[in-house]
Amino acid sequence: MKIRSFAAMLATAVALPLGAANAADLEVTHWWTSGGEAAAVAELAKAFDATGNHWVDGAIAGSGGTARPIMISRITGGDPMGATQFNHGRQAEELVQAGLMRDLTDVATREKWKDIIKPASLLDSCTIDGKIYCAPVNIHSWQWLWLSNAAFKTAGVEVPKNWDEFVAAAPALEKAGIVPLAVGGQPWQAAGAFDVLMVAIAGKDTFQKVFGDKDEDVAAGPEIAKVFKAADDARRMSKGTNVQDWNQATNMVITGKAGGQIMGDWAQGEFALAGQKAGTDYTCLPGLGVNEIISTGGDAFYFPLLKDEEKSKAQEALASSLLDPKTQVAFNLKKGSLPVRGDVDLAAANDCMKKGLDILAKGNVIQGTDQLLSADSQKQKEDLFSEFFANASITPEDAQKRFADIIANAE
Amino acid sequence: MAGYTQGSGRPNQWLRNLNAKIASVPMILTAVVIFLGGTIWTVVYSFTNSKLLPRLSFVGFDQYERLWDAPRWLVSVQNLAIYGIFSLIFSLVIGFVLAALMDQKIRFENTFRTIMLYPFALSFIVTGLVWQWLLNPEFGIQSVVRSLGWESFTFDPLYNANIVIYGILIAALWQGTGLVMCLMLAGLRGIDEDIWKAARVDGIPMWKTYIFVVIPMMRGVFITTLVIIASGIVKVYDLVVAQTSGGPGIASEVPAKYVYDYMFQAQNLGQGFAASTMMLITVAIIIVPWAYLEFGGGRKRV
Numbered sequence: 280m281k282i283r284s285f286a287a288m289l290a291t292a293v294a295l296p297l298g299a300a301n302a303a304d305l306e307v308t309h310w311w312t313s314g315g316e317a318a319a320v321a322e323l324a325k326a327f328d329a330t331g332n333h334w335v336d337g338a339i340a341g342s343g344g345t346a347r348p349i350m351i352s353r354i355t356g357g358d359p360m361g362a363t364q365f366n367h368g369r370q371a372e373e374l375v376q377a378g379l380m381r382d383l384t385d386v387a388t389r390e391k392w393k394d395i396i397k398p399a400s401l402l403d404s405c406t407i408d409g410k411i412y413c414a415p416v417n418i419h420s421w422q423w424l425w426l427s428n429a430a431f432k433t434a435g436v437e438v439p440k441n442w443d444e445f446v447a448a449a450p451a452l453e454k455a456g457i458v459p460l461a462v463g464g465q466p467w468q469a470a471g472a473f474d475v476l477m478v479a480i481a482g483k484d485t486f487q488k489v490f491g492d493k494d495e496d497v498a499a500g501p502e503i504a505k506v507f508k509a510a511d512d513a514r515r516m517s518k519g520t521n522v523q524d525w526n527q528a529t530n531m532v533i534t535g536k537a538g539g540q541i542m543g544d545w546a547q548g549e550f551a552l553a554g555q556k557a558g559t560d561y562t563c564l565p566g567l568g569v570n571e572i573i574s575t576g577g578d579a580f581y582f583p584l585l586k587d588e589e590k591s592k593a594q595e596a597l598a599s600s601l602l603d604p605k606t607q608v609a610f611n612l613k614k615g616s617l618p619v620r621g622d623v624d625l626a627a628a629n630d631c632m633k634k635g636l637d638i639l640a641k642g643n644v645i646q647g648t649d650q651l652l653s654a655d656s657q658k659q660k661e662d663l664f665s666e667f668f669a670n671a672s673i674t675p676e677d678a679q680k681r682f683a684d685i686i687a688n689a690e
Numbered sequence: 691m692a693g694y695t696q697g698s699g700r701p702n703q704w705l706r707n708l709n710a711k712i713a714s715v716p717m718i719l720t721a722v723v724i725f726l727g728g729t730i731w732t733v734v735y736s737f738t739n740s741k742l743l744p745r746l747s748f749v750g751f752d753q754y755e756r757l758w759d760a761p762r763w764l765v766s767v768q769n770l771a772i773y774g775i776f777s778l779i780f781s782l783v784i785g786f787v788l789a790a791l792m793d794q795k796i797r798f799e800n801t802f803r804t805i806m807l808y809p810f811a812l813s814f815i816v817t818g819l820v821w822q823w824l825l826n827p828e829f830g831i832q833s834v835v836r837s838l839g840w841e842s843f844t845f846d847p848l849y850n851a852n853i854v855i856y857g858i859l860i861a862a863l864w865q866g867t868g869l870v871m872c873l874m875l876a877g878l879r880g881i882d883e884d885i886w887k888a889a890r891v892d893g894i895p896m897w898k899t900y901i902f903v904v905i906p907m908m909r910g911v912f913i914t915t916l917v918i919i920a921s922g923i924v925k926v927y928d929l930v931v932a933q934t935s936g937g938p939g940i941a942s943e944v945p946a947k948y949v950y951d952y953m954f955q956a957q958n959l960g961q962g963f964a965a966s967t968m969m970l971i972t973v974a975i976i977i978v979p980w981a982y983l984e985f986g987g988g989r990k991r992v
Contacts, residue, residue, distance in 0.1 A: 348954030355743065373742035373957070464937045521827070521849055523935065655741065658956030662762045662940060669939025670851055681761070688756075 302330075303593040305361030307580070308337035308353075310346035313526045315548020319614035323416070326606040332593045335361075342524070344467065354379050359583030361590055362597055367404040367413055367579035368650035374581075375407050381582040381591070386598050387411045395602070397621035398575055398639070404650050405579060413579040414598045416607075417616035420573035420635060421543045421647065422475050424564040425550070429535040430457050441568030442479060442509070445539060449516045452538045459516035461537035462668055463528035466661035469668040472513060472541040473660075474648050477506045478574070479567040483645055490651040495687035499679065507675035507682075513541070514668050532561065541567070547615030547631055557630040565634050573638050576647025577616065656689040729970065736963035744959055753964035763965065766943045769855045773944070774923040777862050781919055782912075784863065785870025790900060792871065793878045803875070807868040814865070818932025821861035822848065825933075848934055851941035858926075858933055858942060866922065870915055877911030878904065913984070924973055945969050 305327070311320045317338070324334035337360055339346035347370065350363045354374055365371045374380050387393070387402075396402045396415060405413040424445065431438045431448065434455040439445040449459040462468055478486050481502040488497045497503065520537065522528050529549045531537035540546065547563075555561055566572050580601060582594045600606055607618040612627055617635050625636060638644070648657065663685065667678045739749045757763050788806060792799060809817065824830045827846040835843040847857030881904055889899040905912075927946035930936060936943045945965060953962030 344955050351742065351954070351957075370957075377743055464935070466936075523937075653741075654955070654957040655952075655961070658951065658958075659760075662760070665937065666761065666939040666941075669937060669941065 302332045303361075303587070303589040304333045304335050305590060305593045305597060306335040306337045307362045307364075307597070308339060308346070308350050308360045309364035309578075310339050310341070310343050311364070312338050312340045313549065314552045315613065315615060316545070318552070319548065319610050322609040322613055323601065323606065326600045326603060326609070327597050330596045330600055332596055342465065342467075344465070354583050359585060361585070361594060362580045362582050364578055365413070365581050366576055366647075366649040367401065367415055368576065368647065369653050370649065371413070371581050372407065372653075375412050379584060380412050381584045381594065383411045383414065383582065383598055386595050390599055390602065392602065395620045395622060397619070398642070398644055400575060400644075400646055400650070401577065401579075401619055404646075413581045414601045415577060415579040415619045416601050417577045417611055417614060418575050418619060418639070419543050419545055419577045419616045419647075420565075420575065421471050422478055422566045422573050423544055423546070423631075424539055424541055424567045425529070425532055425546055426539040426562040426564070427532045427535050427537065428560055428562060430455075430532075430538045433457065433535065434538075438562050439564075439568070441564065442476075443569075445567075446509075446512050446516070448538070449512075457535070458519045458531065458537045459539065460513055461520045461522070461528040461531045461540040462513070462517040463520065463525050464523040464665075464669075465525060466665035467657075468525055468528070468542070469664035470657070470661040471543070472668075473506070473510050473664050474574075475541050475567065476509045476513065477503070478572055478645065479569040480506050480509050482570060483572055483643075486645055489686060490648055491646070493686050493689045495683050498686040499683035503682070504675070504679060507679045510664075510667065510678075511675045514671065517668060518671075544615050544617070544631070544635060547629075548613065551613075551615065551629075563631040563634065565631075565638060571638050572643045572645055573635060574647040575639075575644045576649050577619070652689060656685060659685045732963050733967050733970075736960060736967045738960050740959040740963070742957040742959070749960075753960045754968075756961065757964050757968065762940045762943055763945070763948055765940050766945045766948050769942060770923070770926070770944055772855050773859055773862070773926065774920075776856075776859055777866070777923055778916075778919055780859075780863050781866050781870050782915065784867045785915070786874050786905075788867065788871040789874035789878055792875055803872065806871050809865045810868045812865065814928040815932045817861050817865045818929045821857070821864070822933045825857050825860075849938060851938050854934060854938065854942040858929055861933060862926070862929060866919065870919070873911055873915050873918075874908075877908040880911075881907055913980075920976060921973075924969060 307324075307327075309320060311317060320336070320338070324336060327334045339349055343366065347365070350360070350365075351374065353359060354363075355377075359379070371380065383405075392402060392411070392414075393399075401415045401418065402411065405411050405415060424442070426438055426445070428438055430452065434448070434451040434457060436448045436451045437444075439448050445459075452459045462472060474486075474490075477489070485497060485502045488494045489503065516538075520528060520531070522531065525542060525546070526549055528537070528540055529542060529546045530553075532540045533550060533553045533555060547557075550557070550561055557563060580598070582598065585591050585594065602620065604620065604623045607620055607623050608625060608627075611618045612625070612632075615632065617632065617639060618625065621640075625632065628636065648660075652660070660682075663678065663681055667673050735744050735746075736753055737748050737750065738744070738746055739752070792802060796802070812820075825846065825848045827833065827844075827849060832843060832845045835845070847853045847860075885903060885907075886899070889903060894903075925946055926944055927950065930942055930944050930947055934942045936947055946969070949962045949965045949969070951962075952958050952965065956962075
């Protein structure tokens with residue numbers, strides 16, 4: 280008897296892990312490593328673990344520029360992860376065309392993504408040849424100016440309400456030993472700041488003509504010349520920012536060492552983590568306070584094609600849990616980004632997020648540059664603007680000529 | 691033994707030292723397939739418009755035209771030239787002087803040698819980070835000197851676009867001269883004592899003995915050192931990434947970083963391959979004449 284019950288015990292011990300094997304471990308790679316981002320990604324992991332599967336975190340430090348090559352070489356090199364973050368748009372285009380990514384159309388039709396995802400351009404960016412290849416998780420907009428109320432108080436000037444007032448307040452800030460505009464050394468920050476200036480100063484249509492239609496004549500024209508003039512101001516105001524990472528630059532605003540920063544709404548997570556309150560400690564100006572338009576780029580999860588059936592099933596579970604209303608709210612509140620579905624309740628959102636939601640509801644949106652330009656053109660643009668912002672001897676006119684060349688060669 | 695299997699006739703040339711030849715087959719295969727094959731593949735694809743994945747659609751010299759039009763590439767090449775020339779001169783001179791000093795039968799030579807060689811044991815990334823901190827104006831050398839009383843002292847090479855490449859050079863020399871010193875020291879130890887005695891008998895001053903007698907005798911060591919330093923120069927990448935990541939702006943970019951960025955970040959393999967082919971050509975221009983002199987024509991080696 281004893282032996283038999285012992286055998287039964289052994290059998291259950293073997294059978295148990297087999298029974299639980301329906302749930303799979305799924306490695307998810309992403310580049311969300313700053314404080315606010317890590318808190319947000321923990322929400323996604325929690326939601327996925329609740330489905331009975333297990334989220335294996337594969338965070339890659341050093342922002343997208345460092346992480347993407349690693350992700351791509353793992354996928355092309357035959358060692359794919361379970362799911363991976365990309366900015367939706369053209370970053371994973373060729374991976375999809377090469378048949379390395381998984382078609383999510385089944386999950387999407389079952390869960391009616393077409394009806395719930397707003398704005399529709401988000402899902403369009405995931406769609407290649409009529410098939411859906413990614414699950415968007417948030418909307419990130421670049422067009423924000425973050426201002427430190429404390430810094431302006433020290434300098435003895437009012438907190439500006441738009442870009443022009445900000446430029447006018449710069450000398451007072453400098454006199455108080457404050458860097459007016461924090462721009463970190465990573466190339467994408469300078470390039471992004473320029474795109475924001477373009478929407479604010481030249482407007483939505485010009486933006487679309489330059490980046491959407493790749494019209495080189497507009498890029499070389501007088502409207503864009505104005506933008507370069509503003510970029511020249513920004514360059515002068517950013518002198519003295521000796522930091523690299525975007526969150527270090529945001530930290531300068533949080534601590535009042537810098538007056539402001541042009542950065543996407545992901546900066547909000549940093550303010551929240553530092554315990555600051557929108558309106559009293561910091562001010563946010565969408566569209567630089569000039570043109571209240573936001574771009575709807577963002578993050579999405581792509582799923583490499585896997586042979587393991589268990590894992591493929593877990594991929595579906597992950598895709599649907601990402602778009603679950605509860606996950607959307609929890610994740611986006613921590614991340615400071617906007618949810619991809621219009622039907623969720625964001626009562627807990629702060630002032631800045633509410634401004635963003637309003638603009639979104641009004642439909643004042645444009646596509647992000649990641650959606651419009653190839654990675655190659657983006658890199659060329661980054662080279663140009665990181666040089667422009669660091670080197671005062673390049674005139675705005677010369678820079679505009681080079682910018683028009685990049686647009687002319689873009690595809 | 692195996693070479694004599696063909697009977698009593700002359701041993702077959704191909705079968706001589708058969709064991710050694712079999713043993714070297716893996717290395718030969720590696721060299722031919724991986725190095726040579728990879729090189730040819732890269733050069734071929736540099737004439738295509740491959741983006742994220744390699745694709746055989748040829749576009750002629752387009753990638754090269756774009757490369758030599760790109761300001762960033764031109765800055766990179768210029769930086770490599772400055773960095774290369776100075777690091778070659780300084781590491782040879784400093785390394786040799788240190789070795790000569792070390793060779794004066796000083797006490798604790800072992801200790802000094804270890805200290806000098808220590809930086810070489812660090813990776814370039816660590817070296818880069820250490821020097822990034824040392825050269826940071828807010829808590830590095832500048833702030834130390836300022837806190838000692840020299841308020842207007844300014845030393846921030848990594849934040850000044852005009853001299854940033856010299857900031858990188860300092861770190862490279864700190865790391866590299868120890869190795870050069872050791873190589874030189876080995877060379878100096880290889881010089882026969884009798885030569886020194888003869889020089890002393892003839893009343894030749896020490897510095898003259900070094901320059902006119904010892905250095906020419908160390909030709910082999912110098913050439914080895916030269917090749918080691920030169921190959922290190924062309925591939926410099928991690929030091930720049932750790933210290934400045936190419937900044938401020940694009941002022942400290944180097945060719946190897948251009949290759950990496952365009953291959954993987956810009957998802958433009960063709961452009962990256964074109965840049966790496968240019969690097970290969972540079973190396974070939976340096977190595978081929980030297981290899982010809984060293985191993986080829988005349989065989990007039992000392």
